[in-house]
Amino acid sequence: MKKFFILSTFLVFLYGCSVDDGDANITYDFEVLPIESVVEIPDEFELGKTYPITVNYFRPSTCHSFNEFYYMRENNERTVAVIAVDFNRDDCEDLTNQLVEATFNFNVTSNGSYIFKFWQGEDEDENDKYLTIEVPVVE
Numbered sequence: 001m002k003k004f005f006i007l008s009t010f011l012v013f014l015y016g017c018s019v020d021d022g023d024a025n026i027t028y029d030f031e032v033l034p035i036e037s038v039v040e041i042p043d044e045f046e047l048g049k050t051y052p053i054t055v056n057y058f059r060p061s062t063c064h065s066f067n068e069f070y071y072m073r074e075n076n077e078r079t080v081a082v083i084a085v086d087f088n089r090d091d092c093e094d095l096t097n098q099l100v101e102a103t104f105n106f107n108v109t110s111n112g113s114y115i116f117k118f119w120q121g122e123d124e125d126e127n128d129k130y131l132t133i134e135v136p137v138v139e
Contacts, residue, residue: 026087032070033057033082034121038133039101041116045108045137054103055118057082063092069104070119076112079130080104081119111137 040054063086070081082102108114114137117130 026089028085028087030067031060031064031084031086032119033060033064033084034129035080035082035118035131036099036120038116038118038131040103041133042135045106045114045135047108047111047137047139050105050107052103053080053106053116054101055080055082056099056101059084059095059098059100061086061092061094063087063089066100066102069102071104076110077115077117078106079117079119108137113137 034057036056036058038053038055040052042051045051064084065087067083067085070079070083072079106114114135116133116135118133120129120131123129
């Protein structure tokens with residue numbers, strides 16, 4: 001899954017921006033954050049329905065804010081991570097245990113099973129780690 005890491009790094013460099021608001025010079029970057037756990041996911045899906053899927057992730061600082069989900073689909077496999085905005089300010093406070101929930105809606109469009117790979121960061125050898133959950137589609 002080196003593609004995931006390369007894409008994540010590319011997003012950080014591509015979307016780093018500077019906004020000039022008169023006297024203030026606010027900069028921000030996008031950061032891919034690992035998912036700590038999956039709070040809500042159905043045991044099974046019905047074709048044609050939409051389901052909320054809720055995850056937990058740790059907010060690293062008071063300057064981080066949820067932006068969107070990284071969502072890659074390949075056949076019936078979905079790779080999911082959190083993309084946060086990191087505002088580069090001097091008054092940021094590090095947070096050690098602030099668990100945050102985020103939800104996306106999933107539309108079931110095909111039969112079989114869906115395999116969700118929730119990105120959980122990298123191991124000590126810089127290999128991507130995933131929480132993998134398979135959800136069957138029933139008639």
